[in-house]
Amino acid sequence: MEPIRVLQVVTIMNRGGLETMLMNYYRKLDKTKIQFDFMTNRLERGHYDDEIEALGGKIYRLSPIKPGNYNKYFKELDEFFKEHKEYKVVHSHINENSGFVLKAAKKAGIQCRIAHSHLSDLKLDYKYPFRVYARRNLKGNVSDYFACSKRAGEWLFGKEISNSGKVTVLNNAVDTDKFRFNEEVRNNIRRKLDVEGKKVIGHVGRFNPQKNHEFLIDVFNEIYKKDKDIVLLLVGDGYLKEKIEEKVNKLGLDKSVKFLGVREDISELMQAMDLFLFPSQFEGLAVVMVEAQAAGLKVITSTGVTKESDITNNVEFIELSKGAEYWADIIINSDFKKKDSIKMMISKGYDSTNNVKWLSDFYTNKYV
DSSP states (O other): OOOEEEEEEOSOOSSSHHHHHHHHHHHHSOTTTEEEEEEESOSSOOTTHHHHHHTTOOEEEOOOOOTTOHHHHHHHHHHHHHHOTTOOEEEEOSGGGHHHHHHHHHHTTOSEEEEEEOOSOOOOOTTHHHHHHHHHTTTTTOSEEEESSHHHHHHHHOHHHHHTTOEEEOOOOBOHHHHSOOHHHHHHHHHHTTOTTSEEEEEEOOSSGGGOHHHHHHHHHHHHHHOSSEEEEEEOOOTTHHHHHHHHHHTTOTTTEEEEESOSOHHHHHHHOSEEEEOOSOBSSOHHHHHHHHTTOEEEEETTBOGGGOSSSOEEEEOGGGOHHHHHHHHHTSOOOOOOOHHHHHHTTOBHHHHHHHHHHHHHHHOO
């Protein structure tokens, strides 16, 4: 028998949180039974595209979803589902824009239409009216509601649906074995990064306003004033990266802040870290926080991040309004020792090996 083909709808398969979560599950699937294909709304290739194609997945590229392009996008969706009758399960991860996709899927007669929330907030900007318009399309077009946390479910679907028990929280699980402490890996990476003998603070995330890099650098600057024997690793890319590099240089921190770009070896980099700093404006339930805890790291994060992110009792939440100096004092006085938390991660349902069976069964049962 041919495997069940599930259509995963994303913006682009770059190394972001939800994309990494999807790949964690995809790699573990029995692909003789279930195969993932991907619909994106970017024409360029994503970081994971080569791996997806090597695993047997197909990638379909539609036009960007943006005001002024809606009619073209809606037409492409209708044409896609008319042409591709093989999909009976559509799993959309593009938050409020999922309504557009699932409306077209419903029109095409697809019974299983999953909307999956990965955020807990979005700041007001010029796109807000368009987001309201997109969100209206969710009503009546979703068959199954997924979220990475209870808070993320409430944000996208509303409290009435969330409190009704209709929302399934699918944990942002990771391959915990990859993050298990290995002293040889730690020493090797620290040597390559030239941070031997240093305390290492790490951050992984796109350089965009949500991740709050401006404040992060302010905090590190305050830390550095009191402890010169400390290093900050910044992993990721984004349109604000150049601005943050300029700020780092202006503050004279260029020898102590390392910009590592987009990396494939996150698990190894986290072995080299001693503490994870994550002052986001808001988050659903960030995959990197799950990874950091699997690596045994203490995590310092903001109250804009859902409390559900604390899986290991090793996360401290601080209000951003407390200011950079307050944050710095908390970090300096923190315990930089790693904590063996793998068993706890597994017991709380954050191991992708264990969780993939549930997801496989869900798709199989929905394939009608």
